[in-house]
Amino acid sequence: MTGDVFKTAIAFFVAVVVQATIVSSVAPGGGKADLVLVTLAAVALLRGSIFGAIAGFYAGFLLDAANLDTLGVSSLLLCLAGYWIGRYGETTGRDRAHAPLVSIAVVTVLSAFGALALHAMLGESVSVQAGLRALPAQILLNLLLTVPVYALARRLFAPGTRHPIKDVEFG
């Protein structure tokens, strides 16, 4: 468990730095990929809802600090996203091949609307039109990122090692 926490902390630190510095500066087709969200989806699917929520909170906190944005906005969104993806993994999707792709597509849309709503509630000027226009490209880019990121996360968090099956003898 401690190893997982350490690996998660490092993984999200790297993801936030790369996202803020490199990924967000490129907008092919008008949309920007969200490496942090994709990483969160992978981790939450592999490690469950509580771990996903905590990882989302931590990633959001780092992201808001890196972008000097309103502290708490990304934490709230990513915390909820991590929890939802974790629950999806625990209940239905974890072992299905399409689970990472489905969860990232859904959560990209939900987090975009959530961010729009939160920024609007904070009185910031938001352009729904601009957000919606960028959304298809963002979904596509996130889906493209999901494949290598999920593969890497599976190696890092080695599914099945969390609760290894033990032989139990009765009697």
Place this chain on the structure above:
Amino acid sequence: MLVVVSIAMLTLYFREAQSGPMHSVQGAVAGVLHPFQVGAERVARPFRDAYGWTAGLVNARSENEELRKDLQLLRLQAIQNQTAARENVDLRRALRYVSGPSFPRDYDGIAASVTSHATGEWEQSLVISAGRRNGVRLDDPVVSSEGYLVGQVTKVTRTSSEVTLLTDSTSSVTALDVATDTVGVLEIGEGPDRPFELNRVPKEKVVERGDTISTAGRRFGRLGSLFPQGIPIGSVKHVGQTDIENFQQIQVDPFVDFSSLDTLVVLVPKENRTDTP
């Protein structure tokens, strides 16, 4: 629990001043991230430059022809400007004219690299690698490395600063048509392309397509401009008017490509600042 903590953080951050504890925490975390962001930016820059160079090759031929035409025109203008500038100096001396601060004469530049870009489409801001320790202050104007207006500083930590771009809908600047001295307010418009619009220009004023727009550095309404006079912004792309509107509809094509900003320059007045870092 974490949701409650997030909402509490958000509320505290939103309500407190820039010197409050949540801002200090953010500044401290940003300080930890800063060297890694600078490092990542340095690693990524050659790749970004290579991409830009390759993409530039596609339009190089047509762009070359356009630039040659522009060069001829600008040579002529440069000669005319030199004569006008000499005349201007003589007349100012004769009148003992005292002018307000203007760009670039009365400002020093603090060059900084862009270390963070906003993730969402609705956030038109970025973070640069210069902060309070470098002399950056709130509301300082920011220009591109070529000297074109980009935006202004809206948050400052010890090591980094947030720059809100002109493309943000909260940004506006008093701007003037250099050729005709017509003043208006430059803001980002609505619509699919989100063009820049020079608003509040009465119908009787003359603005023509191709005119250069720069900061006016003047008061427009009750508040004075934060931007010094003479920072180039863009050129007029379209001028139109309707019978029902009181003002002209003027669209401006910015000189800056806001999607590919690598290095920015924060303008600080040359006079000594009295506020402490």
